[in-house]
Amino acid sequence: MTREQLESRTMYYGKGDVWVFRSYAKPLTGITVIPESPFRGRENVLFGMNIKVAVKGEDFLTSFTEGDNSLVVATDSMKNFILRHAAHYTGATVEGFLEYASRRFIETYPQMTGVRMNATQVPFENVQIGSPDGIAPSDLVFKYSHNESAGASVEVERSGENIELTYAQSSVKNLRLIKVKGSGFAGFVRDEYTTLPETSDRPLFIFLDIHWKYKNPADGLDDTRQNYVDAEQIRDIAATVFHENNSPSIQYLIYLIGLRILKNFSQLEAVSFESNNRTWETIVETVDEGPGSVFTEPRPPYGFQGFSMTQEDLAAYENKPQEAGSV
Numbered sequence: 001m002t003r004e005q006l007e008s009r010t011m012y013y014g015k016g017d018v019w020v021f022r023s024y025a026k027p028l029t030g031i032t033v034i035p036e037s038p039f040r041g042r043e044n045v046l047f048g049m050n051i052k053v054a055v056k057g058e059d060f061l062t063s064f065t066e067g068d069n070s071l072v073v074a075t076d077s078m079k080n081f082i083l084r085h086a087a088h089y090t091g092a093t094v095e096g097f098l099e100y101a102s103r104r105f106i107e108t109y110p111q112m113t114g115v116r117m118n119a120t121q122v123p124f125e126n127v128q129i130g131s132p133d134g135i136a137p138s139d140l141v142f143k144y145s146h147n148e149s150a151g152a153s154v155e156v157e158r159s160g161e162n163i164e165l166t167y168a169q170s171s172v173k174n175l176r177l178i179k180v181k182g183s184g185f186a187g188f189v190r191d192e193y194t195t196l197p198e199t200s201d202r203p204l205f206i207f208l209d210i211h212w213k214y215k216n217p218a219d220g221l222d223d224t225r226q227n228y229v230d231a232e233q234i235r236d237i238a239a240t241v242f243h244e245n246n247s248p249s250i251q252y253l254i255y256l257i258g259l260r261i262l263k264n265f266s267q268l269e270a271v272s273f274e275s276n277n278r279t280w281e282t283i284v285e286t287v288d289e290g291p292g293s294v295f296t297e298p299r300p301p302y303g304f305q306g307f308s309m310t311q312e313d314l315a316a317y318e319n320k321p322q323e324a325g326s327v
């Protein structure tokens with residue numbers, strides 16, 4: 001088999017749903033506070049992740065073609081490897097843990113030439129506790145949040161004697177935002193297939209996944225370089241821009257969110273979106289003693305948008321004459 005054939009072949013294996021719960025990880029502190037977000041850091045009393053790891057390496061070929069397991073690291077051992085390394089991790093971010101554990105895999109097993117890890121952070125929120133002194137967050141009891149969650153993907157590869165970070169992306173996933181009024185959708189193509197009425201005011205409900213990449217990937221790994229951007233800040237920017245703008249479409253809304261993210265965080269190189277339109281169906285336009293309406297869940301199917309942006313988009317926006325103010 002030629003080298004090209006080997007390199008173009010799909011061949012990997014790994015473990016999914018590796019749940020890691022680490023208590024008393026390093027607190028996250030080194031972030032820049034922005035006007036759109038109250039986020040100032042995180043205690044990390046509970047640091048939870050659901051990790052998926054995939055490893056590759058040409059030496060694994062005979063495990064597929066001959067049943068030769070002599071170089072196969074059992075995926076059960078991969079799970080143990082990740083969990084044990086969670087005890088040694090000194091950082092405060094998911095990204096940093098993924099990079100650390102991926103590197104350690106390559107250092108430990110010569111047959112691995114690349115490791116890809118994806119993680120979703122398991123969000124825990126402080127429970128508010130009442131006491132004679134007032135209401136304060138508990139430092140012991142947390143609720144498992146089912147809202148949006150932070151995520152990350154990293155890939156490291158062996159390169160001669162070195163181990164290089166070849167891919168890093170951070171994310172906030174499954175952000176669900178509803179704006180009760182102040183969103184429109186009009187001016188779209190009207191032809192024999194069009195039944196949707198134009199609207200200047202709809203209860204816009206969106207599901208959003210937002211991904212971002214740093215100019216220098218090292219900034220995204222740990223907070224001690226002072227350039228780390230937390231998913232809560234990205235979430236709060238999205239909510240702020242949604243609140244402030246009377247959007248003509250989801251397409252334009254995510255563009256505005258992207259501009260604001262790139263403007264706040266010049267250390268980021270790119271941001272991308274996947275959005276879903278989950279706008280509620282209006283059942284009663286105006287209740288008896290208005291204002292107020294009655295809505296229900298939308299019927300399938302749903303619409304979606306994908307868009308990626310870089311600092312060049314922000315520069316182009318800022319260089320063009322604006323009608324509606326700046327971001």
Ligand SMILES: O=c1[nH]c(=O)c2[nH]c(=O)[nH]c2[nH]1
Pocket residue numbers: 185196248249250251277303
């Ligand atoms: O924001 C929207 N963008 C669309 O492209 C679209 N299409 C549609 O039916 N509703 C919407 N809403």
